[in-house]
Amino acid sequence: MPIQFTDQKQEFNKRTSNTGHRSLPHSISQSSTDSYGSVCSDSSEDGSSPRDKPRRTSKGLSDFCIKNIKQAEFGRREIIIAQQEMPALMILRKGAGGEKPLAGAQVVGCTHITAQTAVLIETLSVLGAQCRWAACNIFSTQNAVAAALAEGGTPVFAWRGESEDDFWWCIDRCVGAETWQPNMIMDDGGDLTHWIHKKHPSLFKNIKGIVEESVTGIYRLYQMSKAGRLCVPAINVNDSVTKQKFDNLYCCKESILDGLKRTTDIMFGGKQVVVCGYGEVGKGCCAALKALGAVVYVTEVDPICALQACMDGFRVNKLSEVARQVDMVVTCTGNKSVVRREHLDRMKDGCILCNMGHSSTEIDLVSLRTAELRWERMRPQVDHVIWPDGKRIVLLAEGRLLNLSCSTVPSFVLSITATTQALALIELYSAPEGRYKQDVYLLPKKMDEYVASLHLPTFDAHLSEVTDEQAKYLGISKHGPFKPNDYR
Amino acid sequence: MPIQFTDQKQEFNKRTSNTGHRSLPHSISQSSTDSYGSVCSDSSEDGSSPRDKPRRTSKGLSDFCIKNIKQAEFGRREIIIAQQEMPALMILRKGAGGEKPLAGAQVVGCTHITAQTAVLIETLSVLGAQCRWAACNIFSTQNAVAAALAEGGTPVFAWRGESEDDFWWCIDRCVGAETWQPNMIMDDGGDLTHWIHKKHPSLFKNIKGIVEESVTGIYRLYQMSKAGRLCVPAINVNDSVTKQKFDNLYCCKESILDGLKRTTDIMFGGKQVVVCGYGEVGKGCCAALKALGAVVYVTEVDPICALQACMDGFRVNKLSEVARQVDMVVTCTGNKSVVRREHLDRMKDGCILCNMGHSSTEIDLVSLRTAELRWERMRPQVDHVIWPDGKRIVLLAEGRLLNLSCSTVPSFVLSITATTQALALIELYSAPEGRYKQDVYLLPKKMDEYVASLHLPTFDAHLSEVTDEQAKYLGISKHGPFKPNDYR
Amino acid sequence: MPIQFTDQKQEFNKRTSNTGHRSLPHSISQSSTDSYGSVCSDSSEDGSSPRDKPRRTSKGLSDFCIKNIKQAEFGRREIIIAQQEMPALMILRKGAGGEKPLAGAQVVGCTHITAQTAVLIETLSVLGAQCRWAACNIFSTQNAVAAALAEGGTPVFAWRGESEDDFWWCIDRCVGAETWQPNMIMDDGGDLTHWIHKKHPSLFKNIKGIVEESVTGIYRLYQMSKAGRLCVPAINVNDSVTKQKFDNLYCCKESILDGLKRTTDIMFGGKQVVVCGYGEVGKGCCAALKALGAVVYVTEVDPICALQACMDGFRVNKLSEVARQVDMVVTCTGNKSVVRREHLDRMKDGCILCNMGHSSTEIDLVSLRTAELRWERMRPQVDHVIWPDGKRIVLLAEGRLLNLSCSTVPSFVLSITATTQALALIELYSAPEGRYKQDVYLLPKKMDEYVASLHLPTFDAHLSEVTDEQAKYLGISKHGPFKPNDYR
């Protein structure tokens, strides 16, 4: 069994899978960006299913199924805002010029439907692709954005609050257009790939490749590959350096603060916090909390990470030792049952508890769902779990990922992943026959470097050039790659 | 004319006054805490005026006027959350034990009606006072909190969206109960004091003093004092060390990030930001932005503050020089027209502009309200101002204070001010005849130190004690004050 | 009796005074800059007293008395290095152009003789003054610098390791030239002023004023003023804002690290440190230690400073509680006997102990000078105090100020004080009759601002200008002062 060190990789688009219940896995994210804008308008809508009421864009198109086309204008505004922070995709659009590297590409996609993925999808279109899209999560769709995509001409089949049946219906509608056959797959979680495999295996004849970006989806692909059932090449976007280092470290550094503020309005200065796990996610959380004046403790199982925590100025201790004194507990381990009832019983009144690490496994919620503990919903995503003696633990997002549930993920960091997805798609689509076999590939280092370089203009950053003499001295090409593949 | 260095003092409860228009000054704050919870429920209410429909608490009380008593339970939850972060007031409650230092006090109050002031008001009640309360701002009332206060037995007269006429009607209802005459005033902005002075001057016979905490209110009191028209003693809470240092530095340090995230979801890492003004507010903003990875520039007029900025690692330059390159502009000067059209014309597409300093004067909005510029509301509190060539400037909160408009102010920092208000009230109420004349007083240093000491248990902080020998060496009392009055 | 909060003001040139022993007070500093360069050459010199051997510069001058004129070249190099970091004095030199604001000034000075004061003295000369100089401390003279001054034409009377008798002899030689009478005094500690008062009181007829920069000297002047015995005006340089804020906060921030590294080579990352006192000095030390990865605890007696420490992310506790666990103890209180035997007994083996605060009073050394404890000199300025059980406490600089004894004070920060001294001298010398009485004055705020502005070009910093409209709005002059006098 493979080791999954997901403390190293916060997945922004993960469906917790391998469960029997189909409805459960989809419950992860209720993006607060959306709640910021469209929650109220949603509530004004009637409850009827989008499937029942065919709608039409202002240009008369009807090949889509979303909640409310009238929200298109608001969704377009969100997309415009996102574009500001996704410079690399905008450069790709411009860079193409007249050229259309994806001309002829028919891309079927299944990802979260958000302003950021909308920028990706519309970039693919600008580059020549025809796209059809479904949601990879029944709760994460920003309805207004879906409306804007549809109004803009992309056949999209998704709405917030799909049923299990809706979910597969949408995917099927995406795949199975009569006059259209996909030749590329962009997946997030593997459900689309799974569905085509199961229901429309013949399509794989035309499909040139799969781009997959979630841990879960990658895991499935490797399983298929091992079992000899992967019949097209796939690119693993998840494990590219840029995604790993930037998504996890920098994004969590900012979103831990945001998630805590939006839910609790807590002041960080002087608060004692324990961060469980000092991988990339933990490093980001610790850095931000310390910077804002919190006193941060770390728990670790790995002595190397523990020593890093020490050198960075954090006391390392067991959770059972510090549980009594801390004001907040943040889990970032990628492990399960890190916070258990024995720790919860020791925490003090008002202690805030949240998960930044992995899925919803890190906090042992089962031990909190017992008769003697009373749950009180204080605000959206904020529950007080009340002990018999009156002690209240403030549980955020019911133990699911805080930043996905209660804050927004900055568009800029998603831009790095989205650009990698776009380049992976172009690579697979335009690769000469035979370059890729029926296997799972990582993007070459040089492509990672290219993605990074596309984001430098945002910061008005200017690279130095390697001289001929230097290149010779280092034994590298002047144009990269500049580091060995395993350099992190 | 007195110098107002309001960059040194962010006022959380300020009404911009001395204008002819009564409706204007009240427009400041639309707390986003509230939008988080009660905006939607508000919208479900009918539009009729609370004045028209007498309501009744579950216990049958009717001496209050608020929006909707049914929101009391939700408001109570918000108050409970706030209590967690207002430890000093809770200690005062407990500390009183059986004693009631405010027994017999009849306090008429006029402040923002928020979860935090509710904790203050109910603390006064626990300490023996009878309270009647109105809002000092027509937009800032958290309706659910007002409901909880009323349900809890406090006659409160306030709702979000009062008209000018409502505003004074509420104040008058507070003051003029038939069976009740105030003997203490707690004011915020000076409107209540002004109203009593003008309409019920005879009440001053019974009034033992005024506690005022806003710059504007203090200014008015000093004017009255100078003119010989101040007929009771007043305590200036605004200029106490704790309020100055903590409200401005620490609170802004946290809320600048929060305000920007909630409105723009921007990633701070690598962004270039110019902060105008390096007083306490500017220092807080710069520290936080730098800590999250922004590249921060400072503008200053004062060479001493400029040199501090240099020593702290910030480049100091003129706004006209850096305007072209920055991604965000944050004003913290306390001055007017700091950002002018000449600067705005230079800013780049997508530049975010917000005000953390003073009222709504810092950005020259008039120059943006011109025919050739188009305004587009993108989200609540977020406008794009669009230049003829398509350039968009992202203006937050229409130039009003960002943290009051778009983030929440942490309860903990308000706790410091609220505790100072409570102690000032007790001091004035229980002072022996003659200790205070008809003048404006600062709280003695020792009281400041006491307020600070009440907040230390939150952090499990333990003071050292001065030995006899040390006290003698320093020439101070073992029990403080420990620093000269002018020490900052 | 006045309160002396010397934790707020590290004195870089302090003589601990009011003792019977004259030799003791002078023992403070043995600048390590000097040890870096000239210690060895010193040791190669013979032990005869400079008073016995008249020397001569290359130009034949003989009106001076120093250790060894041959070191002049090396001293000149040190002065050149210091000039790089003292931009404001260099600007004053250039700014004067042909003008000589100190033409006719005959300045007798008594300060430390270091590269930095040499830059000051020679600046006064460039501005037109004739200077004669002695040392204010028997141990702090950099002999090579004294040689360079003499070689450059300044009559200087000072060498490292003067006897008590030498000390006064040098001062007297400075004052009492036959063909020369001082009309200005620049003093540091008050010994020169004291000597003239006692031995040459008639000189005061010609003297226009005194510039004094030490706490001790200022204290003496105020005593004289109170007693009516101050017969010329004096300017108190010590309490100017720039000196207070910059010397204490920024200088200590850098020199705490330097002093610890040079003596112990200790690694800061992960080390637990307790800093006693959170005034300006303590704030600087804490910030630097935290930044380098130490875990920092704070002790405080003042609840306001304690609360600031909390908000800045430091645990506040009593020394007796944390003594057992820390790797280093740093005192910054300005108080006496802060670290006592009861604390020392608890410290762990290898604990490093140093004083950044005040004189040599903070650590109770008497309790360490007992029979059962063995002292072992490990390196210069480093003693191991060894408990009977073998425990070693690493005591730095025998409890005297660490940064004066074991690190260097950056020239840049001394530049601020030196510039203030120069401007104070010019002000007193050129003030119209009657502007200053026989009293002690602070430099006006505007002069502080001017000193700050002279240091901005070092950082390529550019001030913004106040517009007419803004000046009117704030009620200030466009050219400052920009803040009230008591603003800190």
Next chain:
Amino acid sequence: MPIQFTDQKQEFNKRTSNTGHRSLPHSISQSSTDSYGSVCSDSSEDGSSPRDKPRRTSKGLSDFCIKNIKQAEFGRREIIIAQQEMPALMILRKGAGGEKPLAGAQVVGCTHITAQTAVLIETLSVLGAQCRWAACNIFSTQNAVAAALAEGGTPVFAWRGESEDDFWWCIDRCVGAETWQPNMIMDDGGDLTHWIHKKHPSLFKNIKGIVEESVTGIYRLYQMSKAGRLCVPAINVNDSVTKQKFDNLYCCKESILDGLKRTTDIMFGGKQVVVCGYGEVGKGCCAALKALGAVVYVTEVDPICALQACMDGFRVNKLSEVARQVDMVVTCTGNKSVVRREHLDRMKDGCILCNMGHSSTEIDLVSLRTAELRWERMRPQVDHVIWPDGKRIVLLAEGRLLNLSCSTVPSFVLSITATTQALALIELYSAPEGRYKQDVYLLPKKMDEYVASLHLPTFDAHLSEVTDEQAKYLGISKHGPFKPNDYR
């Protein structure tokens, strides 16, 4: 040709090799620890060669050759100080108890002779080994430490300032004892291995393995292995995670400040610095300089590292663009000729230039050794290079590694490497026949984790334990290794 990314690995014990001149490579380090203590005493010694004068320890031993046995006491004090910061080796000593894992081991070593290596050597002795030692660098020996080692019974052959001939003579004396044959080699740079290979190849029959820790030495071993000439197993200590991450990041973070302070006494606050290269070394330097208030710019050739620099808040630009404005230039690239005459010509008067990266190649010194530029030695390790117009560039350590030349390397960080060396030696010595072939090995991850765990008690850090359930969930052993081998 292999890629050498030495910006990733500052070598603390490196000899720049592959040059024709034997005397040149040895010129690197003149530890300032030593200058702190023993420089003066050295100078008092006569100039005769230690080879000429046989010496004797107090116990009558004479099998050694050092400068001056009388310095043994002072050297012992330095060793005691170092022991405090090398906890893991002290634990190994204690942990052994009666057991002697190195009983029978005859170790010939060739490393720097410093207090830290003395702790390592004496640890090997405590563990049962017989050791003979020579220096790997002709300038780096701390004579007093060598004396203490000899006095303590270790045959050591080394002194500061050996000639080329002395160097090899010492090595040969170490290897070729008549009554003693080495069975283990601990090398640093490969000279010892080379010498045995060349002069005493028959010894390899008895030798069980080589432990090598420098880049250069490793390179040589891989070459030998490739050529089939490596006749015993070797362990590559240099590339272990702990050495890479801790030596480079944390050690440079502290020593950049120390090196600059000791040589220039510069104030960091507000200074503009450009750091060339944002690998581990550059990251450490940037973090420290920023923390102390410098404004830091970064140059990079690798877009991924450049983007990290941006996200961490540093402006990224070309050296030619920022050269004009910066006060300091720090090279950390591992590349050659990064700072060239074209950049040097642009730098401003007083600009400080130093190298933290690799050997002495990063600054193109040749271009500074020209007729029109004048060099002036200002202090030890500090030269002013003076342009015809008077501009001075302050060059530190003649472009060699700043921290090796001008600061001390904290013992703690050397402890990590030394512990790894000790464990590698034990592993090779006690490994069952056949575990290691004639090849170069990395220490297994688990050993890295063990080294880290031995350093945690210094910080009173406590690891959490993996539960059975968690180990199963992650698919790892409860006792590690906890991360994949390539995790960094």
